[in-house]
Amino acid sequence: MRFIARRLGFYVITTWIAITINFFIPRLMPGNPVELVFNRVRHTASPAALHAFSVAFGVDSQQGLISQYFSYLGQLLHGNLGISITFFPATVSSVIRTALPWTLALVGLATVLSFVLGTLLGIVAATRRGTWVDALLPVTSFLSAVPYFWLGLLALTVFAVELGWFPLSGGYDPSVNVGFTWSFISSAIDHGVLPALTIVISSIAGWLLGMRNVMISTLGEDYVLLADAKGLPRRRVTFSYAARNALLPNMAGFALSLGFIVSGAILTEVVFSYPGMGYVLFEAVTNEDFPLMQGIFLMITILVLLANLFADVIYVALDPRTREAG
């Protein structure tokens, strides 16, 4: 448990670093972009909203930097991320609340799928070195160099525009009521297939190569040689002896690659106008909606940290060494 406690401490520090970056970005940027936006909403927003804005961005504030910082932390602790300019008068937190489930479902499912498939393919690639499977490698390196969003554009052209198999954009059919009904869920799945496929295809290469490389080192270990020598079936040696142990470093990679996948997912959502956090972030940037931009950055960071923590817990469950150390 010491391991988990250490990680937890690290995530708390990271959250604090992200919050602090968030605080300083608007204050250190050249020019006064925030002030312009502030003046734009000055006459329409409520006094409370303006107060929240000035606390978050240090506009119109008579306070020193340090007390500004603490009022900012105070606002955050109350879950107050300010008012969105794009979706005025909605608060940033309410905008995020609507977008969050979409991203969670899409990115979550796609990531797990890509991890499982990529790992399996990596095992195959490692055990069948020197055969046609090697041809997979240049293909995967090509795929990992392809920008997510461009792959999305291609998928959209082929499967939605030309073939008409899937809808062009959005997260669900607007004529269907949002709710826990079959028609809504099936419409959501229909809209989610292409974006998910895009994320899976562009992220699978990373898992594949990672697993292959670790697997190759593991296959060279003595205990694998011994298992071979004992005459155990190939399958058993590959999966129960080598792959089981090779999986751990790849799991560690899982946590670290998450930020990268989330970044790709943001762009994928924009391509498909998928109503998740990425698309909202895009709209926020287009409208210079600084409160929303920063709220989303913070939220995405916290989500990635939570996912990391989750991966750590699994890691501890899988690797007894981390438990003994504690």
Added chain:
Amino acid sequence: MAVLDASAVDPPPVTDAAGRPRSWLRNALRSRKVRVGLGILVFFILLGIIGPAFVGNPSATGPQAFGHPSARHLLGTTDTGQDVLSQLVDGTNVSLIVGFVSSLISTVIAIAVGLSSAFLGGVWDEVFSTITNAFLVIPALPLVIVLAGYLHGAGTLAVAVVIAVTAWPWTARILRAQTLSLRRRDYIRAARVVGESTTRIIWFEIVPNEIPLIAAQFLITVIYAILIQAGLAFLGVGSVTTWSWGTMLYWAQNASALGSGAWWWFVPPGLCLALLGTGLALMNFGVDEVANPRLSATAVKPSRRRRARARAS
């Protein structure tokens, strides 16, 4: 930080039989992957330098909207009749400049942080490592988007700097791990006993041995920066009037080139990105394999008996 240290790599010493350093470069050039990758890279560099002289003004509009590829416009035209090929050629520079400048800045930061972390040790190591790991898990693209969102219509170099801010931690972490392992080697101890200064040990004993690693990381970071830049330009963050492959995709998406079936507009920039990325990735694989021969795919697995004999000896 047991989880985070798992992927540290440990290349063998990079001196050849005669003890000359840098022979890894010659080794790397012998690899087909590196040569193919280098060829692709050189092609794009040449395209970026001399290409624009051969194509027309990428911003000049023409009468023919959504024109199919033809003899006049080899890659067709956009919704305002601009020549796609001119934009493609003109946009090459931005990707290359952002990629290399960004990677250079980030590699310098990474060397500074990684080596200080490993050499100072103690509290400083804790502080540097925590910051590195924190930046590693904070998702990069949202941060870059927020940063660039404030820089109104940011120029190419500003974008490169912003990307570098998020790109360094990978390299820093790997270099720290590698430096820690090198520090314990005998030849470093020997250098210490002889009385070499720490600065000299770092620059003449440690860094030269890490060059293949730094080169591999540098290439990965170039790919990363190129992709992030394309993503930013696609979102319309930064300047939308500087031609780059990402900006082309931005305008194509805005003019609904997809719905109009104008594939010649958005397929080429993506292919160029992918091709350039593949070239760099191939070079990276090649360098990696030189540093870590076991990864080589072409080396056919030795027969079991031979492997066993090698083990016994």
